[in-house]
Amino acid sequence: MTTLLRVEGLTRLFGGLVAVNKVDFDVEEGKIIAIIGPNGAGKSTLFNLIGGTISPSSGKVFFAGNDITGWKPYSIARAGIARTFQTTALFEELPVYVNLVIGHRMRTRSGLWDVILHTPRQKREKNETTAKVLEVLEFTELGEYINAPAGSIPQEAQKRLAIGVALMGNPRLLLLDEPTGGVGMGETDNIIALIDRIRAKGVTVCVIEHKMRMIMSLADRIVALNFGVKIAEGDPQRVCDDPAVIEAYLGECIA
């Protein structure tokens, strides 16, 4: 198995607070990795560091053999890392299908001259995008909302749409920050099924989750953080039984 993502000694300070502290881990291609940890453990910050939204104080991130530390978010996305945000981020006033079109934009090149001269390239890329949109709409089962503004559809569908937008650029690695956060317990099945289908497509997934039952069934491997430090790593059962993890969660971790 090849290593797709490698994080080495990643550290980020906010003033005096060490939000992420010398974290190392590898993600193997085709696997689902779960990142767990109590509130404020530094999970989202870790994703922001990998995705380039914020830059690390020290440490490195390698993706598919390249050192991507300090790259701009759009370069990292183009390199093949797609992500969703903890508070669902969408182009809210734009229709669902437009959200998806924008997700595919980085794979198309037509610019101002194509617009003015109506080049065949623009036409071809529009067709490509349409085909991809239809594919992802079906994959995420969002067909019924195609024309609705993204901000107006149900919370659970919004979460799937955010994943859909991320999938539009054909990523190799998908970072999901609490994909079921804020969704009622009964409605998570759709999302879990979606993540399963993504794995089946061969996309590597890194997921932050609080719902332990979901992680136990989904993840191949777990990385546990507390106060920015990695406190455990390994297969789900091992991590869940780890005394440090149990302590961090005040004994809540009963799968």
Add this chain to the structure above:
Amino acid sequence: MSFFFNQLVIGIQLGSQYVMVALGLTLIFGILDISHFAHGHLYMIGAYLLYIVMVLGGINYWIALIICMAALAVGGVVVERLVYRPLRGQPHINTFIAAIGLILVLETLVRGIQPKALSVPKPIDTTLQFAGINMELQRLFVIIGAVVLIVLLQLFIKRTRLGTAIEAVAQDREGAALVGINVNRISALTFAIATALAAAAAVLMAPLAFVSPEMGSVLILKAFVIVVIGGLGSMKGAIVGGYLLGIIEAMAIAYISSAYKDVFAFAVLIIILAIRPTGLFRGRD
């Protein structure tokens, strides 16, 4: 050398005016997230009110100062209530547009009634001289007045419960609402204080310059420059930035060019923002 000190005094006096206007603006920006672009025009109204009360009404200058501050405080509350509060939660640009509307209303109103520039007599028309520095007494009044008001404002904010509430809202609006602070009352209060400060600046400055309908428009831009450089919502930043800008300007006028006197501030801002897109000091983002 005495020329230099003369310019320095003028710089401090210009800076005093900037600080008084910028302090109010930074409070409003920090607390309500409103780019209150009409703040300079309320300043202008303050100067005209002084003309009405003092020159037309024959009331003593220092009493007129109090009257103008009180009247403009009420004016600020009305503006907040009628124009900005209905726009809360709207995109930033909308409040900006509303402010431009307000500017048009105020400036046209004043220009329509009295198109000519007016002058206000100095309450005590003497010039102080010491160590080669010539200084009109009114300039000293501006400088001292600003210091007194800044100290009073600091005491109010640090020492009173209402003041602490203002600071709390400036730092974290949702959090403040959660702990039971009435955000509506605080924003009205902030507008009252900010506008009264602008009125004080206008009354103190009026005897040194002409009173005209457009006197607030360049001033407000400079105040914005100060607020952005000093960090949105940061009072310390507004004070330091205001005095600094005043001194830089006075020196630039003396040693570089007076034709471009209003441009330096903006050039400085552009350079700073190009290097650090979110301002020099870290205020509230």
Add this chain to the structure above:
Amino acid sequence: MAGIVRLWKKFPSKYGKAGIIVLVLALAVVMPWITSKYNVRILTLAMAWAIAALSLNLILGYTGQASLAHGALMGIGAYAFGIFAERVGLNFWLALPIACLVTAFIGLLIGLPSLRTKGPYFAIVTLCFNVIVYKVFENWQWLSGGIQGQVVPQPSFLQQRWARYYFVLGCLLLTLIVMHFIVKSLLGLTFMSIRSNENLAEATGINTFRNKLLSFVVSCFFVGLAGSMLAIENGQLDPTITIHLNSFYILIFLLIGGAATLSGPLVGAIGLYWLLDYMKKIGIKGIEEFRYLFFGLILIIVIIYMPRGLVGGLKQLWEWMKSRLKRRKIGEVPE
């Protein structure tokens, strides 16, 4: 029944729209024959302002960046045209595109530092640029042509008032068509994604800075065109054409008409320009002097009660009526 409903749903978007466009276009074409010479001049100027509002619409309405330098850039376009056509003595057809390109280039220079900032910061920085440009024109006699200003030559085919009217109308249509293409393209959607959520756009692989810069530069090209049109119609330029108040007026035309629509800037610029002029010449003393007061009041009221502008508001009303109608129809035809 379902067929009729479907047709009805299509009506406003397809046939209705085409009908309105044809009607307005026909009206615009016959206008010089059915109205006074004075009105033709006012309409010509109003259409130049409409081009300016359309250009601001690209960067503000679609890309979400509130530029307050457009007044200065319009003035730069006007002066560039005047200087190249009169002082350099270039052919009209050369001077016009060069004026637009010069404006676009200055826009690039202004955009490079200022587009690094966001939201209100960007508005303030561009406003500062506007004041600087105005002060430069005010103080640099060589550039602005001194007290007598810059004379702008009118080429022989634009001597007639109606000829200038049709020329500006043509430029307006050109601007509209280009804007229409941009808005409907992948590029246009990219711009809108930045307006909607810049961080998400960046995380979705879009180089937001480059796209904002592109949008700004294209916008500047067209505001340069608007400036050139004003220069040609007026035949004379002075530094006040670069004043920041003009930025405000362009902004007001756009927002009252309705940003992020193509008809909004047209309605706003032409309607308000005409209204302002009407208030000026109506001859009632109070109205003439206080017309900007009404203008300001309208602005405040529209922004509070109709934040999407007149066209946006009408669209909303139309959608609402349609949904009411549809509901009633469904109610009438039970299973």
